[in-house]
Amino acid sequence: MSQQPAPPQPVPGIPTSCTMNISSSFVISYITNQGVINLYGNHSQDVQNLLSGIKQKEDQNKSQTTKETEKYQTTNQEKISQKSCDHQNISEINEMKESQPTEEEYLHGSDPELSTVTSILKSMESDLTALIKKEKTITETVNQLTESKKTLKSPSQVQDLHEQVESNEKMLEKVSSEFGRLKSFSVSMSEMVRPQSRTNGHAQDGQVTTKIPSLEEMEVQPVIGQLKFQKKIVEWTNMRNYRILYRSSKDGLSARSLNARICGRSNILIIVLTTKGYVFGSFSSIQIPPPPRLGDLHVGADPNFFVYSFQNPFNTEPLKILKKNSQTSMKIYCNKEQSYVIGCDCCFYIRSNCPCHVPSNFCDNYNEPSGKGNLLFVNCVYPEKFALQELLAVELSD
Incomplete structure (x- = not known):
């Protein structure tokens, strides 16, 4: 499908019971545009x-x-x-x-x-x-x-x-x-x-009859729709509304495509889904600057920046992980970049033309609470790599 995807639509607000108001699933074993599932039977x-x-x-x-x-x-x-x-x-x-x-x-x-x-x-x-x-x-x-x-x-x-x-x-x-x-x-x-x-x-009384929507309208958002994930995001950010800005399976896995949807916006939640069912990502509260003309650019200091692990090889509870030094957070790339899509300083790097990786100095830069160290996210560190299933960028708001 080469047709340009429709602009992202606002999603209803999240109810006061600390659950985000949306439909459907996952803590991942596999994604088919439908959501996430717990591989070990907890669902x-x-x-x-x-x-x-x-x-x-x-x-x-x-x-x-x-x-x-x-x-x-x-x-x-x-x-x-x-x-x-x-x-x-x-x-x-x-x-x-x-x-x-x-x-x-x-x-x-x-x-x-x-x-x-x-x-x-x-x-x-x-x-x-x-x-x-x-x-x-x-x-x-x-x-x-x-x-x-x-x-x-x-x-x-x-x-x-x-x-x-x-x-x-x-x-x-x-x-x-x-x-x-x-x-x-x-x-x-x-x-x-x-x-x-x-x-x-x-x-009666001027009511409009509910019409069954098309399959496209019924498409369920992955991961972000899972109740457990929703509660954690509300707990970690105190934000109850979201809007999906970017989805690699629809918008294309490239720096240009992602930049067009997140630059100039703030409160961006990055969600990484791997082919083995692991879910992790990052949250950046400050405005994402325009992409550089060449090379890459570190997003500035962000006191609210954190990374997280939602589903990992060790089956721990969802973890919010703070950076020891918040002077650097995300890394964006120029629109001409052919390999790197986005990076999270000393945590993960997403690429379009080859497998992605977690750097070996992760624990030197983050307060990792589980004791699993550099292996927490995907059970391997650079030079070993992991395969990406889906990349999402979500805008959160109060």
Whole structure:
């Protein structure tokens, strides 16, 4: 698709309960424009909550529709009675009774779009439940194999078991990916199932009938939509609104493309997603200056600057990490730069034409609290590198 992407749209504000008000997922195993998933099975309860929410919305919708159906039937009954008084025509009365729609017919006939969405949601319930069971089974297998590996001494047995673990982990990654896709889509769909006051399929009192959006409109933002991530961002920045300015999968992975969307703006959250499911990034509160004509440019001193790890190889809790010296923070590159896209001083460097890397002097410049040191983000440091899945730039506001 070479078409220029539409300008980023504002996202609704974040409610006062310290959760950002948006849809959908991830703590990553794989991204398909849908969101993030916890690779180790911690999202099972999250899905149960999701299914409960879907069912609650369906019940609310059915309750509202039942009321409207009763009202509709009452109106028709009055018409029948009136016709009976006026004409005393029993055959016509019976004919009208037989032609009255049942509640089920009314539900589906008055709003076919709503009926379609509800049917899809019901089928997705069983799919999500099956994925939960499958994920739990594979996770248990991986854990058992890992424990067995500790007791083996033969190199060949260890190697064989290692291959089994890797195979099951890949399978788990695929299951998690499918889970995230379904979960994200179901959240979007469930938002459409809202009770509406209708008569004969038409909105009353000037209300606009909810229209099912296109697939493009239903696209769910990755990572930033996950409740756990939202809460942490609110906790770390005290900002409750966001707007996605840049997304590499849509806007192109280049310094020019990123600069065009973040330069001149402040309160920029950078989100890095790797192909192995790790999520980390940085936050810069000061205004990003224009890009240099040549080479690179360090963004100035920023007292509110920090980097973070949301999902890492060690499965720690999300971490906010402060720089020992805040005189330098982000590094931007000239628009002509063909390799580097953006850098975070002594923390990570994102490149477009080769793998990205974490420098080996990270711990010398940051107060890393977990004790994992330079390996925290991706379990490797330069000259070893990591593969990028997606890069996002998000503008936060109060």
